[in-house]
Amino acid sequence: MKTRAITGFFFIVILISAVLLGPYTFVSFFSLIATCCVYEFYRMVRTESIQPLLLLGVGVAALGLVLVSFALLAILPYSVLPVSIVAVLFLYIAALFRTTQHPIQDVAYSLFGLLYAAIPFIFFMGLGFVGDTYNAYIPLGFLILLWTNDTGAYLAGRSMGRHKLFERISPNKTWEGFVGGVVMAVVAGFILSQYFGIFPVWSWMCMAVIIGIFGTFGDLVESMLKRNVGVKDSGNILPGHGGLLDRFDGLLIAAPLVYLFLTLIDK
Known part of the structure; x- marks a missing residue:
């Protein structure tokens, strides 16, 4: 428990620093994290009968993330992004030589x-x-809402949890924990709206609901994946916490939906 707490504290400090230190640090750090997650995924699913194209797949991921980063930073135009899609096609061709x-x-x-x-x-x-x-x-608000949802779900589930959410996938998750996590995230969304501004109160609270619901689904999907391949953790890079995918599982479904929501209300 002590190791888990220490790792969690420093990991959160690093994530917050990466967000606050500016756009170059932000995109560089999370591009690296994403590339490592792809590598971790390939290592996790690899068996005698399943042999993903690890090096080429990681290379394609890194290329795509670099191009997206350059486009976001206005170093390159968005028109360069199809290059990464073309690179994906080499996965098909490479399989011919295996x-x-x-x-x-x-x-x-x-x-x-x-x-x-x-x-x-x-x-x-x-x-x-x-x-x-x-x-x-x-992005900082997104992470805070995600962490708040996880904390609320844990506390509510531990104190009031009775009814299983998806017992065959994750036997420890309960409906009470799910609702508690969403409620705590909504409260956090209201508080963030008072300090961060940017969007109206209702937008922050909608973000909290999206993150609360689909962050939980992201967690469950990763649990389903790990059960499917027969592993306990996605990796061991974070002592006491497992792998990077274990820490970012909620982000994997929630982030695209929150981005879509914000771009729609921004029009």
């Missing part, structure tokens, strides 16, 4: 790794540039 048992399955897992572990971070990075210029308080 002698694995199930090449199409390998390509499928390689593509899923990009979709699951890299693309959501592109949307998260996009949150910092919703208003065209970088605003650290939007």
Whole structure:
């Protein structure tokens, strides 16, 4: 428990610092995190019969994230982004030169790794540039709401949890914890609206609901993935916490939806 607490504290400090230190640090740090998540995904799912194209897949992810970062920072135009899509096609071609048992399955897992572990971070990075210029308080607010939801779900589930949410996927999650997490996130959203501004109160509270609901789904999807491949944690890079995917599972579904919500209300 002590190791977990210490790791969690320093990890949160690093994440907050990466957001607040400016746009270059923000996109560089989370591009690195996303690339590591793709690598972690490939390592997690790899078995004798499943052999994703690890190096090429990680390379394609890194290329795409760099191009997106340059576009967000206005170093390159957004028209360069299709280059990363073209790079994905090389995954199909590379599979022709391998002698694995199930090449199409390998390509499928390689593509899923990009979709699951890299693309959501592109949307998260996009949150910092919703208003065209970088605003650290939007991605910071997202992270605070995500952490608040996790904390509220844990406290409510531990004290009042009776009814299982998805017992076959995650036996410890309860409906009481789910509702408690969403409620605490909404309260946090109201508080953030008073200090961060940027959006009206209702927007922050809607963000909190989206994060509370779909952050929980992200957690459950990652639990389903780990059960499917027979692992307890996605990795061991964070002592007491597991892997990076274990820490960012809620972001993977919530970030794209929050980005879509904010771009719609910004019109």
